[in-house]
Amino acid sequence: MRLVLAGTPEVAVPSLRALLASRHDVVGVVTRPDAGAGRGRRSRPSPVRVVAEEHGLPVLAPDHPREPAFVEALAALAPDCVPVVAYGALVPRAAREVPRHGWVNLHFSLLPAWRGAAPVQRAVMAGDDVTGATVFRLEAGMDTGPVLGTMTERVRPRDTAGDLLDRLAVAGAGLLVQVLDALEDGTVHAVPQPDDGVSLAPKLLPADARVDFARPALAVDRQVRGCTPAPGAWTTLTGRRLKLGPVEPVAAVPDGAAPLAPGQVLLVDGAVLVGTGTTPVRLGTVQPEGRAAMPAADWARGARLDPGTVLGDHSPGPAGAPSAAPAAHPADDEDPRA
Structure with a gap:
């Protein structure tokens, strides 16, 4: 299949490299615009953009994927599918309808657990023993689409969120390739997510x-x-x-x-x-x-701490357990976040 990968941070790079090594044809990437980083806030390209340019791939970096010019540029690449890994923007219906197999999202949890922007962090904070990754079809709604494939990963006792995410990024890349192979072969069927077991993973502030x-x-x-x-x-x-x-x-x-x-x-x-x-x-x-x-x-x-030194003010903080209620749709219910 012809693929355009949508992703931005380092965690998406293993998936891009795995797709480049697969039987599929990666014809471009979609990523967020260059952003300031470091003390000087110097503008830097995203990790996905860096790897894409190393391989001579066309790069689309719209301010918002709702822009008609972006949808036209994506259509010109004629992708059969757009795999998504931590792209970081809402994807409108017009863009989702460009590829015949739609957009398929690699999400780092076992959906419907931990829908949202920080699934790995929330799993560690909640003390989960097992988590994993899910590839699902992107649709209106926050991480609510039907599931195409899953994998599990044990949360080790001393894992940081960074440790766990590094392992999931690599293992999840293999899962993504398997799902795309099966999509091309017609051997995978999307399974709706269950209504129970939903938990939310809002961005950590x-x-x-x-x-x-x-x-x-x-x-x-x-x-x-x-x-x-x-x-x-x-x-x-x-x-x-x-x-x-x-x-x-x-x-x-x-x-x-x-x-x-x-x-x-x-x-x-x-x-x-x-x-x-x-x-x-x-x-x-x-x-x-x-x-x-x-x-x-x-x-x-x-x-040179004094005896009896105390850290913090110890008032109840905002870091309690996240709600387990179903996720609300974005204001524009045609724009799921990828």
Whole structure:
């Protein structure tokens, strides 16, 4: 089949490379426009665009895929199917109707669980033991289309969202190729998603990544891993932000030490412990504002912490469990997000 891949970030690159190595003919890509990145906010092309240009592929980067000029350019490429991996924009019906096999989306969850922009992060934060990837046909509605194929992946006990997403991106690329092969052969049938088991995975905002040490240690651990590497878990010390790398729950404070209040810091045997609503957690890396990340013990020595130092304000934060209600359609119900 003639394919045009729609994708933007690094997580879409394994799928593009897998398609280029497949029996199909990749005739172009659709990606988001170049965007500012880094401290200087210098404009940079998307990872998908970089790989596409390395292979001499035409690149379509509309400000919005609703633009008539984009729909015309896509039609001129005459794709049989548009596979989608983290494209990041709403796709109107006019664009979805260009390829005869439609747009098929690789989503990193076992739908209908974790519909939305942050399925991997939410799965880690919820403590899921198993997740996976789903290829489904894009339609009106947020990740609601009929399923063409799935795969499962175990969530390892110390996985960050980045670790898990890296594995899913590679394994999911293989699933995507298998589904496209089956579409061409006429051996796959779309199966509607069930009405039960729906959960939502809205985009993580910086407020969702603020650590509330009054929560149990297990919840703090999951939150930090789920927010690593982005948007990055954080807390405050004397009003200044501290970004936290993954933490690790410990059984208890050392013998002879008083129990720690939520957020209270204790330096012991080269480790930095912080109290939670249950047992402490051990800090891994800490990144103060304007500085590089460093081992927690190095940070603690340089910060010259007073006895009884407490991190954060411990008020209930916005990082509770997401709703399990069905997803609302976008304002324009013909524009699912890909």
